[in-house]
Amino acid sequence: MIPTAVTSDPPEIPRLKGRGTPLREQFFRLSLWASLAIGVVFLAGLLTYVVVEGWPRLNPKLWTNFPDIIDPSNAGAQSAITGTIWVISFTALYCLPTGVLTAIYLEEYADRDRWWNRVVEINIQNLAAVPSIVYGILGLGVISRGLGFGQTVLTAALTLSLLVLPIVIISSREAIRAVPQSIRQASLSLGATQWQTIWRQVLPAAVPGMATGSILALSRAIGEAAPLLLLGGLTFITFNPTGVHSQFTVLPIQIFNWISQSRAEFTALASAAIVVLLVILLVMNSLAIWLRNHFTRRW
Amino acid sequence: MTTPPGHGPGGTRPPQPARSVTLPPSETVFEVGGLSVFYGDHEAVRDVNMNIGARQITAMIGPSGCGKSTVLRCFNRMNDLLPGARVAGKVRYHNEDLYGREVDPIEVRRRIGMVFQKPNPFPKSIYDNIAYGPRVGGFKGNLDDLVEETLTHAALWDEVKDKLRTSALALSGGQQQRLCIARTIAVEPEVILMDEPCSSLDPIATAKIEDLMEHLAQEFTIIVVTHNMQQAARVSEQTAFFSSEIDGSGVRHGRLIEFDETGTLFSNPSDQRTEDYISGRFG
Numbered sequence: 001m002i003p004t005a006v007t008s009d010p011p012e013i014p015r016l017k018g019r020g021t022p023l024r025e026q027f028f029r030l031s032l033w034a035s036l037a038i039g040v041v042f043l044a045g046l047l048t049y050v051v052v053e054g055w056p057r058l059n060p061k062l063w064t065n066f067p068d069i070i071d072p073s074n075a076g077a078q079s080a081i082t083g084t085i086w087v088i089s090f091t092a093l094y095c096l097p098t099g100v101l102t103a104i105y106l107e108e109y110a111d112r113d114r115w116w117n118r119v120v121e122i123n124i125q126n127l128a129a130v131p132s133i134v135y136g137i138l139g140l141g142v143i144s145r146g147l148g149f150g151q152t153v154l155t156a157a158l159t160l161s162l163l164v165l166p167i168v169i170i171s172s173r174e175a176i177r178a179v180p181q182s183i184r185q186a187s188l189s190l191g192a193t194q195w196q197t198i199w200r201q202v203l204p205a206a207v208p209g210m211a212t213g214s215i216l217a218l219s220r221a222i223g224e225a226a227p228l229l230l231l232g233g234l235t236f237i238t239f240n241p242t243g244v245h246s247q248f249t250v251l252p253i254q255i256f257n258w259i260s261q262s263r264a265e266f267t268a269l270a271s272a273a274i275v276v277l278l279v280i281l282l283v284m285n286s287l288a289i290w291l292r293n294h295f296t297r298r299w
Numbered sequence: 300m301t302t303p304p305g306h307g308p309g310g311t312r313p314p315q316p317a318r319s320v321t322l323p324p325s326e327t328v329f330e331v332g333g334l335s336v337f338y339g340d341h342e343a344v345r346d347v348n349m350n351i352g353a354r355q356i357t358a359m360i361g362p363s364g365c366g367k368s369t370v371l372r373c374f375n376r377m378n379d380l381l382p383g384a385r386v387a388g389k390v391r392y393h394n395e396d397l398y399g400r401e402v403d404p405i406e407v408r409r410r411i412g413m414v415f416q417k418p419n420p421f422p423k424s425i426y427d428n429i430a431y432g433p434r435v436g437g438f439k440g441n442l443d444d445l446v447e448e449t450l451t452h453a454a455l456w457d458e459v460k461d462k463l464r465t466s467a468l469a470l471s472g473g474q475q476q477r478l479c480i481a482r483t484i485a486v487e488p489e490v491i492l493m494d495e496p497c498s499s500l501d502p503i504a505t506a507k508i509e510d511l512m513e514h515l516a517q518e519f520t521i522i523v524v525t526h527n528m529q530q531a532a533r534v535s536e537q538t539a540f541f542s543s544e545i546d547g548s549g550v551r552h553g554r555l556i557e558f559d560e561t562g563t564l565f566s567n568p569s570d571q572r573t574e575d576y577i578s579g580r581f582g
Contacts, residue, residue, distance in 0.1 A: 113382070182419035186479070189377065190432035190486055191409030200435070205422060 047278075054271030062272050066238040067254065072265035077273045080254035082240040083153070084280065087250055088222050090157030091164070096214055098161070099168030103210075106169070107176040108198055128166035135163040136227030144231060151232025154244040159227050164217040171213020175206040208292040215288035219281055225252035251277045326353045328490060328520045329374060334388035336369050336378060344369050344553040345546075346388070349539055353489075356512060356521045358531035358561065361541035362576070366553020367524045370541070371492050373397075374522065375411040376404040409436060411490040412483035417499055418475035420467035420482070425459050428467045428478055432486035445485065453481035454511055473504025477511060484515065491515065493523040497530065509534050528577055531561065538564045540573045 051058075065076025102124075110117040139159030149155045179202050187197040228250060237249040249257075251273055258270035329351040336344040344366035351357050359367040369378065376397065378384040390397040397407060409432075420428050429446045438445065446463070450456040455477050459470070467478055476496060483491055493512075497505040505527075512521055512534050525531050531538050539558040543551050557564060557573045568574045 111382070180419070182415060182417060183421060185377065185380070185413075185415060186419045186421065186482075187431070187435075188380065189375065189408055189413035189415075190435065190482065191405055192432075192435040193405055196435045200431070201421060 050271045050274045050278075054268055054273075054275050057265075057268045057272035058275060062269075062276065067236065067257075068238075069236070072261075072263060072269055075266075075269060077251065077254050077269075077276065079237045079240055080249050080251045080273065081276060081280075083237070083248040084222060084250045084277075086153050086241045086244075086246075087156045087160065087228075087248060088218060090153060090244060091160040091221050092214075092218055094157060095161035095165050095168050095217070099165050099214070099217075100172050100210060102165075102169045103172035103176055104198060104203075107173050108194070108202070124166050124169055128170060131226075132163055132224055133226045133230070135159055136230035138162065139227060140230045150245070151247060152245050153241050153248045156228055156231050156248060156250070157244070159231060160221040160224060163224065163227060164221045167217040167220065168214055171217070172206070172210045175209025175213065176202060178209060179205045211288050211292050215285055219284065222281060222284070223252055223277070225250075225256055228253055229256075251280075327351065328353045328393065330389070330391040330394070331370075331373075332389040332391075334370065334373065334386070334390060336366070336373060337383075337385040337387070338381070339383040342550070342552050347555045349555060349558045351520065351522060352537070353520050354516060354518065355536040356516045356523060356534050357537040357539065358535035359522065359524045359539045359541060360526075360528055360531045360576075361553075361556075362543070363526075364551075364553070365541040365543045367539075367541045368494050369553065370555075371494055371522060371524050374490065374492055375408050375413055377408075377413060379404055409486055410488050411492060412486060412488040414476070414479050414483055414491060414493045414496050416495040418472055418479055420470070420475050420478050422466065422468055424464045425467045425470070425478060426463040428482050429485050432482060436486055449481050449485040452484060452515075453477055454507075454514070455481055471504070473500050473507060476500060476504070476508060480508070480511060480515075484519070488519070490520040490522065493521065495524050495526060498526060505530070528565075532565050535561045537561060540564065540568075540570075540576060542572055542576065 061074065062076050063078050063081055065074055066079050067077065068075035106117070106121065110120075112118065136159065139155055139162070143149050143158050144151060144155045149158075183201050183205065184197055187201045188194070192200070232247065237247055241248045255270045255273045255277070258266040258273065261267075327350050329349075331347055331349045331351075334344065334347040335342055347370055359371060361367050372378045373386055373390055374392075374397070378386060386398055392407075392411070396402065421431060423431070426446055429449050430442050433442065433445055447456060447460075450459060455474065458474060459478075462469075467475065470478060476499075480491070480493075480496070497508050500508065509530065512523065515521065516534075523531075523535065537558065538561040540556045541553055542556050544554050545551050557568060557570045559569070564573065565577055568577065
C-alpha cells in the first residue's frame with residue numbers, strides 16, 4: 001500500500017542559504033596559511049640562495065678534488081663527502097640496533113612499576129634534550145682520550161650514536177606502541193612465545209615507523225658540526241678515510257671551514273657543499289620512504 | 300577435591316551460591332573451584348565454581364562488567380599478560396592445575412585457543428594467518444595441506460581458495476572472524492575460547508559463525524562469552540549466568556549466579572536474578 005501524501009499544512013520551506021563564512025573562521029584560516037608560508041618561504045629562499053651562490057662551483061671538481069687552501073678554483077670536498085658517508089654509516093651501525101633493542105626492552109619487557117625502569121625512561125627523555133656540544137665534550141674526554149680511540153671516524157661515529165640514540169629509542173618506542181595489542185594477544189593465544197610474537201608480529205609492523213624515526217635521527221647526525229669540531233674534524237684533511245681508525249672531516253665542518261675564509265671563491269665553494277649535503281639528505285630520505293613502502297606493501 | 304555434582308559449594312552462604320549440575324556423560328575438561336580473580340587489590344570475580352564438559356558448547360552470559368570475560372581468560376592464562384592480575388582458587392584442566400608451578404602458559408595456549416571480540420587477523424596473507432600457529436609451534440609437515448584442511452574445516456576454503464596470498468585485512472568482518480577461528484583450529488587445540496565473537500558482526504555473519512561453532516563442537520570444547528542471549532540459547536548445551544554483586548563493604552564483584560543446562564536455565568531458572576536478566580528486566 002502506498003502511504004497517502006501529507007495533506008495538512010503546507011510545510012515550511014527550510015532556509016538553507018548560508019550566512020557566509022564567519023569572519024573569525026576566515027581569520028583562523030588565514031593565520032594557518034601564514035604560519036605555513038613562513039616555513040615554506042624561508043626554506044625556498046634559503047635553497048635559492050645557496051644554489052645561486054654555489055652555482056659556479058657545482059661542477060664535478062667539487063666531488064673529485066680535495067680541499068685546497070691555495071687555489072679555491074680547484075678545491076673540492078671529496079674528503080668531506082666520503083668522511084660524511086663513513087661517519088654516518090658507522091653511526092647507523094652502532095645506534096640503530098642499540099636503539100631498537102632498548103625500545104623493545106622498554107616497551108615489551110620492562111615492568112613500569114619498577115623504579116629503575118622509570119629512572120631509565122626519564123633519563124632517556126632528558127638525554128634527548130642535552131645540547132650536542134656536551135656530547136662532543138663527552139666524546140673527546142671519554143672516547144677519544146679515555147678509550148684512546150683518538151680523533152678518528154670511530155670516535156665520531158660513537159659520539160654521534162650517543163647523540164641520536166635517545167631519538168632512535170623514543171621514535172622506535174612510539175612505533176612499537178602503535179602496534180595494536182590485539183595482534184600480540186592473537187599471537188600469544190596461538191601458543192607463540194613472547195620473543196616469537198615480537199620478532200614475527202610486532203617488529204615487522206613497527207618497521208615503517210622505526211625507519212622514519214631513525215632516518216630523522218640520522219639526518220640530524222649528518223648535519224651536526226658542533227660535537228665533531230671538538231673531535232678533530234676541523235683539521236685540514238686532504239684524503240679519504242681508509243678505515244674506522246682514520247682521521248676524517250665531514251661536510252658541515254668543511255662548510256664551516258670555507259665560510260670562515262675571507263675570499264669570495266671559498267664562500268661559493270661553501271654554498272656548493274651545502275647543496276651536496278642537502279642532496280645526500282634527500283637521497284637518504286627517499287631511500288627510507290622507499291623502504292617503508294616496500295615493507296608496508298608486503299602485508 | 301571436586302565439587303560433588305548437584306550441590307552448590309558453600310551451602311548456606313548468602314547470596315545463593317551457583318548451582319552446579321550433573322554433566323551429561325561426557326568427560327570433564329575444566330574443573331573450576333573457588334576461583335577468584337584480582338586486578339591489583341580489587342577482587343573482580345569471586346568464588347566461581349563450574350565444571351565444563353568436553354565437546355560441547357558452554358555459554359557465559361551476563362551484564363557488562365560481571366566478570367565473564369575475566370573468567371574466560373583464566374582458562375588459557377591470558378590474564379597473565381595483564382599487569383597486576385592474580386588468580387586464586389582452582390582451575391583444573393583434565394585434572395591438572397592450570398596455574399601449577401611447572402605449567403608453561405605457552406603449552407596451555409596451544410591446547411586452549413582463543414578467538415577475540417574484534418576480528419584480529421595478522422596484517423599478513425590469509426595463508427600466513429593460518430600457517431602462523433603451526434609455524435611458531437614448530438610444525439614439520441606439509442603446510443599447504445594443513446592450510447587447505449583447516450580452511451575447509453572452517454567452511455572458508457571455497458570463499459578464499461583463489462586469494463590465499465592476498466591480505467587477510469581485505470576480507471569482510473565476518474570472513475575475518477571465521478579466519479581467526481580457522482587460525483585457532485590450525486594448531487589443533489582441544490578447547491576454543493570465544494570472547495563475544497559476534498559482537499561486531501551483522502546477523503548474517505553471526506549466523507555463519509554460529510553454524511561453524513555447532514559444526515566444530517563435534518570435535519572441540521567451546522566456551523563462548525556472549526552478550527546475546529538468543530545466541531546462547533541457540534548454540535550452547537550449558538549456560539552460565541554471571542552478574543555483579545555488591546558485598547558488605549560496598550565493593551563490586553562478579554559472581555557466577557547460575558550454571559545449568561541451557562534449556563533449563565532459560566525456561567526454568569532457579570534464581571530470581573537469572574529470571575530477571577533473561578526476561579529483560581535488567582542488564
